[in-house]
Every structure is written in C-alpha cells, then in structure tokens.
Amino acid sequence: MTRAALAARAAGPDAARPARPRSLAWVPALTLGLFLGPIAVGLVGTLLPAFGLLPALGATVPTLQPWRDLAAAPGFATAVRLSAATGLASTLLALAVALSVAACWHGTRWFQALRGLLAPLLAVPHAAFAVGFAFLVAPSGWIARLASPWATGWERPPDLLLVNDPWGLALTLALAAKEVPFLLMMVIAALGQVRADQALTSARCMGYGPVAAWLKTVLPLVWPQIRLPVYAVLAFSLSVVDMALVLGPGTPPTLAVLILRWFNDPDLSLRFQAAAAASVQVALVAAAIGLFRTAEMAVGRLLRGWVVSGRRGGPATGLRVAALAGFGAVAAAAGGALAVLAVWSVAARWRFPDALPADWNLDRWTDALPGLAGPIANTVAAAALSTGIALALVLGCLEHEQRSGRGRPTSRGLWLLYAPLLVPQIGFLFGVQVLLVLVGLDGTWPALVWSHLLFVLPYVFLALADPYRALDERYARSARCMGASPGRVFRTITLPLLARPIAVAAAVGMSVSVAQYLPTVFAGAGRLPTVTTEAVALAGGGDRRALAVVAFVQMLLPLLGFAAALAAGRRR
Amino acid sequence: MRGLALHHVSLWIDGHRLLGPLDLAIEPGTVAVLTGPSGSGKSSLLAWLCGTLDPAIRAEGRVTLDGRDIGTLAPEHRRVGILFQDDLLFPHMSVAENLSFGLPAGLRGGGRTARIDEALALAGLAGFGPRDPATLSGGQRARVALLRMLLAEPQALLLDEPFSKLDPALRSRLRSFVFDHARSLGLATLLVTHDPADAREADGPVIDLSGG
Numbered sequence: 187m188t189r190a191a192l193a194a195r196a197a198g199p200d201a202a203r204p205a206r207p208r209s210l211a212w213v214p215a216l217t218l219g220l221f222l223g224p225i226a227v228g229l230v231g232t233l234l235p236a237f238g239l240l241p242a243l244g245a246t247v248p249t250l251q252p253w254r255d256l257a258a259a260p261g262f263a264t265a266v267r268l269s270a271a272t273g274l275a276s277t278l279l280a281l282a283v284a285l286s287v288a289a290c291w292h293g294t295r296w297f298q299a300l301r302g303l304l305a306p307l308l309a310v311p312h313a314a315f316a317v318g319f320a321f322l323v324a325p326s327g328w329i330a331r332l333a334s335p336w337a338t339g340w341e342r343p344p345d346l347l348l349v350n351d352p353w354g355l356a357l358t359l360a361l362a363a364k365e366v367p368f369l370l371m372m373v374i375a376a377l378g379q380v381r382a383d384q385a386l387t388s389a390r391c392m393g394y395g396p397v398a399a400w401l402k403t404v405l406p407l408v409w410p411q412i413r414l415p416v417y418a419v420l421a422f423s424l425s426v427v428d429m430a431l432v433l434g435p436g437t438p439p440t441l442a443v444l445i446l447r448w449f450n451d452p453d454l455s456l457r458f459q460a461a462a463a464a465s466v467q468v469a470l471v472a473a474a475i476g477l478f479r480t481a482e483m484a485v486g487r488l489l490r491g492w493v494v495s496g497r498r499g500g501p502a503t504g505l506r507v508a509a510l511a512g513f514g515a516v517a518a519a520a521g522g523a524l525a526v527l528a529v530w531s532v533a534a535r536w537r538f539p540d541a542l543p544a545d546w547n548l549d550r551w552t553d554a555l556p557g558l559a560g561p562i563a564n565t566v567a568a569a570a571l572s573t574g575i576a577l578a579l580v581l582g583c584l585e586h587e588q589r590s591g592r593g594r595p596t597s598r599g600l601w602l603l604y605a606p607l608l609v610p611q612i613g614f615l616f617g618v619q620v621l622l623v624l625v626g627l628d629g630t631w632p633a634l635v636w637s638h639l640l641f642v643l644p645y646v647f648l649a650l651a652d653p654y655r656a657l658d659e660r661y662a663r664s665a666r667c668m669g670a671s672p673g674r675v676f677r678t679i680t681l682p683l684l685a686r687p688i689a690v691a692a693a694v695g696m697s698v699s700v701a702q703y704l705p706t707v708f709a710g711a712g713r714l715p716t717v718t719t720e721a722v723a724l725a726g727g728g729d730r731r732a733l734a735v736v737a738f739v740q741m742l743l744p745l746l747g748f749a750a751a752l753a754a755g756r757r758r
Numbered sequence: 759m760r761g762l763a764l765h766h767v768s769l770w771i772d773g774h775r776l777l778g779p780l781d782l783a784i785e786p787g788t789v790a791v792l793t794g795p796s797g798s799g800k801s802s803l804l805a806w807l808c809g810t811l812d813p814a815i816r817a818e819g820r821v822t823l824d825g826r827d828i829g830t831l832a833p834e835h836r837r838v839g840i841l842f843q844d845d846l847l848f849p850h851m852s853v854a855e856n857l858s859f860g861l862p863a864g865l866r867g868g869g870r871t872a873r874i875d876e877a878l879a880l881a882g883l884a885g886f887g888p889r890d891p892a893t894l895s896g897g898q899r900a901r902v903a904l905l906r907m908l909l910a911e912p913q914a915l916l917l918d919e920p921f922s923k924l925d926p927a928l929r930s931r932l933r934s935f936v937f938d939h940a941r942s943l944g945l946a947t948l949l950v951t952h953d954p955a956d957a958r959e960a961d962g963p964v965i966d967l968s969g970g
Contacts, residue, residue, distance in 0.1 A: 295813050384846055387810045390833035391840045392860050392910035399834075402859070406850040494855045496863035496870075498834065 231617020318523020398499025
C-alpha cells in the first residue's frame, strides 16, 4: 500500500474532512502491480528453465543443453518460419482491409452502418470462429456443399487441404478476418480525436479525391494512435494457440502450438526445451515489432514526396468496392460461422453435397448439455469476476486521473497498459504456472480469474477511457459546489451518466474473458474447464456435431453479453 | 451568371425547416455575408455548398458556380474552397509542405518551389517554409491556411467564422488580408460571421437569418 493510502487510512473517518478529495493514487499503482509484476516474474520463470534451472524438477545446474536440444528438435525451424509468415501476413492483410474501409467509406452512411456491426463481430471468440471457419471452408464444408455438385462437379468431398494446409493459409485468412473488426474499431476511436472530418473537408475542397484525401491528411494523424493496437494484433497473430490448433498445419505446427505440445508432454525433460522455445517466441514477437517499426519509418519517408506532390487522386471506385467486399467477407465469415455451427449442432443426417441436413434433431444438445453445465458455469463465473474486478480498477484509475488533475496518460503509460497484449502468452504463462505451483495456487479460482484479468483489463480500459474523459467535468464541479462529496458525485453523477459505456465495457470484458484459451489451460491446470477449453479439445476429435454444440455455446455467450449491454444502455 | 448563385435553397432536418428558402447571387470579387444566431443553419449551408453536408440533413434548391450546376458534384470537383475557425494546417507537414499540398500536381520541381516561396512572401512569412506549423502565431497560421487554399485555385471561397478566435487588432488585419486576396483573384466569397465589423468591411450583400 502506498504512503498516501496509509495516510488516508490513518486519518480515519473522524478526522477533519480533507480539503482535497481523498487520494486514489493507490489504484493505478495496484493496477500496474497486479498486471506487470506477474508478467515479469512469468518471463523470468520461463527464461530460467531455458538455461536448465527448474528446482521443482530438481534441475539446479545452469546449462545450455535446452538450446542444443531445441536446435536439434525436428520441425523447430519450420515452425518458426510458419509462425513468422502467418503472423506477419495476417496482420498486414487485416490492416490493409481495416485501413481501406476507413479510407474509402469514412463520412458515408455505410460507415455509420458498419460501426454498428463491429461490437458483435469483436465479441466472437477466436476458438469458436476458427471452428466455424473450418466448417465453412473445409473440403466437406458448407461452401463446398452449396457449390456442389452443380458448380464444382464434386459428388464427394474433394481431396484438398483447405484447412490445416502446410502453408498456414487458412490460419492466415481466419486470423486476418478475426482482427479486422478490432483494428477498425481502434481506427474509429482515433478518428474522433484528430478532427478528421475537418481535415478531410479541407483537402477535398482543395480538389482531393476522397481516398487520397484520407490517406494524405488523416492517416498520418491516426497512425500514431493505432500503432500499439497494431502491435498487439501482430503479437497475438504470431503466437496464437487456439486458432492454430484448429486451422493451422499439424506437422510441424506453428511455434506456439509446438511449445504447448512440449510443455504438455509426459516426458518432463521436454519442458526445458519448451522453455527455450518460448524464449524464442518472445524474441520473435520483439523482432517482428521492431521490423514493423522500421518499415513504418521507411514507408513514411518514401511516401512523403507523394503526400505533398499535389496529386489529387481519383474517385478510387475500384478500391472502394474492394474495401467493401473485404469487410463483407469478414462479416460473412463471422455470420456464416455462427450459422454453420448452429446447423451442425442440430443436424441428424447431413450427406455431402446436400446444402442442408436431411434430418434434424436435438440429440446432441440433450447429450452435451449435462456435461457442459459445469464448463458454462465456470466460463460465466470467470468472465463476471474478472470483468467486475477490471471495471472497479479501471474506474478507480480514471477517477484518480480526474481528481488529481492529471491529463491523459503518457505514451509510456499506454505501453504499460498494452504490455500483456504485446508479450506472447506462451512466453510467460509457463513461468507463471511454475510460480502458482510454488505458492499452491495452481488450478484455483484466484489464479484463473487473475490470469483472465490480465487480458480483460486493457480492453475494459480502452472501452471506457474515452467516454470517461469525454464526460463534461462541469457536472461534477457544479455538484461539488452544491456540497456533494467526491464519493457522492462519483455515485450519483459520474456512474449514471456513464451507464451505457460501462455496460459496453462490461460486455467487451466478458467477451475477452470467454475467449481466453491458454491462460485457462495454464492457470486452471485442467481442473477448471471452460467452454473454450472444451471446444478446442473437441476440435481435435472427429465428432462434428458435439464440437458444433460447444463452439456455438462459446460464440453465443459473449453475444448474449452484448445484447444485455445494449438493453441496459437503452433503458436509460 | 458569373460567380456563385443560390436558387431557392432550403435545408431540412427531421421534417422541419432549418434554413431558407434562400436566394443569393455573389459576383466574382465580392464578399457576401451571412449572419444569424447559433443553430440557424449557417455552417450547414456552407457544408452543403462544399459538398460535405451531414446525410441527416436534406437540401433543396440549386447552386451554380459560373453557371455550372455544382450541387450534385463531389466536393473535389466543385472548386469551392473553405476556411474554418481553426486553421487546420496539417500537423504532420511543415509550412512549405502544407502549401505544396494545396498546389496542383502539374507544377513540378523549381516552379513548384518558386510558387511556394512567392506565397510565403505574400503572407509576410518568407523563410518560414521549413518551420513546424505549431511554432507559428495564430495570425501567421491563418494566413498560411488561406494561401494554401488559394494555391488550390478555387473559383469561390467559403469562410466559416475564420476570424473569430483572433484578438481585435489581428482580426481587422487578417480580414483585410483575406478580402484583398479574394477580390484581387475575383473569387465569389461567402462569409459566415457573428461580428458586425466583418459585415461592414465585406461591402457586399448581407443576409441575416435571425427571425427568418
């Protein structure tokens, strides 16, 4: 506890009311402590075994053997290449779609309509999306069924590697589709802060075409604000596990999947090699972010001449159509995934190439639901607890920011907030698990909730910070002048005014929690299964219908959360 | 006719009339003035004239520039320049780069640099080209913003209270600077303002929307 908090406590309720509102300085400190301490410890706990130090297994002599084993491990080099290629390609693709949609459609009715689609798209969990995506594009998937035999001539599923392909194409496309809504949402948030509309009007009145005007005057202002989200997408795509398990190649898999395989191997000696590989994963993400930063500067310098060349650009009709088609594909993939999961979960008989099942029944649901009750309860409880704590901490931080009169956090503060999103999960979760075992917390609720909190908190902060800061502070000031205490102002003015953004932030937090796979596996130690771990586990098996039920439930839970948030916000 | 002409223009929002019907003819080289209380639709009218009206507002009537019907053209094809209260110099470009942004692409190399230097000299800012716009004073920035717009060779100019943030002395100097340039280039100019002094100096038709 900080000195300020101790002083506040020592003053007690009987002391004279201080002239200044009670300090909340301990909230940001606590938040960062909860946040960064364990990540740092986790990274160290991953690095030590990479050099042969893991006292829990009796290894106490430093050695380079794990690195030699790693270099000799079959498939390691290919896995690194595969991760780098899929991660970079999917990030660039998602960025291209998100930026062209914004550049081409900013300021139009379409753009307004499409904003409404972003929240539900964002809420789709990665694992369920990957399963639905596979059900759509696999050789026996819905798309092949709808096009067969009249267009393709296929009477039976073709022998093509459309998912789990050795190049990771299916994984790349699905990752890109999953990240477009997040990037677009970050672009829209940034647009609100840079007077983009007036800059656009100025440029267009000087004769610039809409897309050229956006790229030349708005993008340079927006880019610094979306840089960290882009890096977060890059880090995520380079190290994703659940989607790679469902859609990625198997032999060898991507690096993060290979590491998880080694960590879970019954042969405990593989853990040293896994720790070394996890260190490589962290280095890979760092190198990719460095590469991206360098490329940004190079591209910025190259385009400088074009920006001031006076070239006005045309109506860019082709690009506008392509951008809309790209976003349409993303929305269709998400909607199609949900629909195909629903259909499979109630399909009794569905022969290739029929477009729809011949018979329907609820057998799979009645079979699965008794066993799913526990995981569903775990999922909801983990989501509610981690989101509740995150909301309390974020509101405390923002209220402190306002009471202490500080401005927005510096860019360094933002880096800290983004830290859990920039460090690959597999890079520190093993170290965290070692720590949890050490203190006897592995497989417990506090460990599970905290591991979700790490990822829920940044998103809740992102969702709430702008509405909170945009609140007209004169309401609070006039209430204070009428004699209300800061606490009462917070309860009776700030919270009710922010009811809608808080409901949305809660829905965002819950959807992030529902989507967590790796933290659930590591912190839950297999004892706290959620619908997410169930879905990924079933994805390896052959029962499509059972998998469809679980993946559909996983997709439905966050959507229900968003529907509830919308209803709660509208009631006011 | 030559210049900017509005024929029976009215703006509607949610089925009620925000402004109009309005008829107005602005000859080349004259400055017309539009005054009225906040919310009377002045800025919306300018947005409609330059083609960036909020889709929620519906417009009726016609607008012609030198006889050409521009009401349905994209903003970039209208040749109508606009200046706002904020100068909107792009913060990621130097002063010279901001001016270069306004210049058409046809002019290249030395000719381009010469035009920019000429514009800087006109603004009394010779040598300021490499500077960051943020280091300029409010009056200097406003002059650069005007010249940037003029380099794009518009045929009409819309001014959305561009002087209102300046102190009185600076305001009158900048007003003459803007009006002189608009008149010497023969631009039909429409000024939206709250300031009676603006209206006196403009010396053109005055439309008052209060009580209308």
